[in-house]
Ligand SMILES: Nc1ncnc2c1ncn2[C@@H]1O[C@H](COP(=O)(O)OP(=O)(O)OP(=O)(O)O)[C@@H](O)[C@H]1O
């Protein structure tokens with residue numbers, strides 16, 4: 306009874322990026338789920354360091370403003386974490402109960418965490434039996450305690466009730482793969498690449514299951530800083546120049562020669578370096594399988610995040626990587642209704658809403674899975 310009451314409540318996913326805060330409210334209706342409201346607003350500058358929110362007050366105030374403006378009334382909120390300090394690994398353990406595993410997980414995590422394990426939050430999920438008899442596979446997640454605590458504090462200070470703090474990669478899989486009504490993801494391996502401002506995340510998803518995540522410190526801010534160094538303009542001016550450049554000269558048309566955008570000359574090598582890093586991540590995934598294994602073959606790259614909005618990025622990456630690449634057509638072919646969002650808003654923000662939407666449905670999906678079990 307309690308769970309059916311709970312499932313009628315809206316939840317809001319709050320994706321606090323270093324550059325923009327995204328909020329997506331999802332409501333269960335008799336027809337299914339619906340995005341009741343969504344909003345994207347700049348994140349106050351200098352309020353985050355290495356994924357830790359250093360100015361809780363200012364970020365909470367920005368979230369409050371954003372909720373008010375978008376008319377978001379849900380109070381249950383889910384926030385995400387990502388970045389090089391968030392460790393997500395598949396590890397093997399001898400078969401044991403969850404309670405026993407909980408006792409040994411910290412020791413295992415200490416092998417991967419560079420700072421003190423006492424300053425980390427460690428979580429896990431048993432995936433199932435490993436190939437080796439008597440062993441099981443486990444997802445291990447570890448993150449600096451400050452990263453989690455600062456998010457809980459921000460949500461509470463914004464008047465929200467923190468329901469969960471989730472890994473952004475998991476949220477992305479939920480909104481792009483699990484929400485898709487087509488079953489194409491159940492048969493292939495894809496790379497979900499989120500290109501934000503401070504970093505790019507590469508997440509490999511094989512037959513609908515999360516397989517690997519890697520963090521690359523090249524993204525939108527790197528491009529803006531390159532223009533800033535070239536021109537001597539301020540960061541904000543350089544950001545405007547970047548957006549203008551990306552609008553006027555599509556990236557995939559640069560190689561044809563006569564680009565008039567001087568700034569591309571400093572940004573293009575960074576994009577090439579980023580693409581080489583994405584290739585390395587895919588090769589690393591590949592190397593875990595025996596020769597010719599079909600699961601090892603990454604058949605598609607799907608882009609999300611603000612920097613994926615650069616004109617021609619999909620076609621450029623496709624030709625450099627040799628893998629078909631597309632910008633996520635979030636909410637298309639999807640089990641979620643978006644009638645309440647205006648076409649203009651969607652046109653502008655669709656690929657940046659992926660993590661927020663995935664966060665918003667975390668508890669709703671868990672509820673559905675629980676009922677189906
Ligand atoms: N049309 C566009 N062309 C080029 N870059 C764009 C465009 N729109 C947004 N961006 C860039 O996308 C970035 C913001 O994307 P996003 O909101 O995904 O980042 P974020 O989540 O705040 O950052 P992070 O997750 O890395 O902390 C900025 O660097 C911005 O300049």
Ligand SMILES: [Mg+2]
Nearest residue numbers: 322323501502
């Ligand atoms: Mg982001």
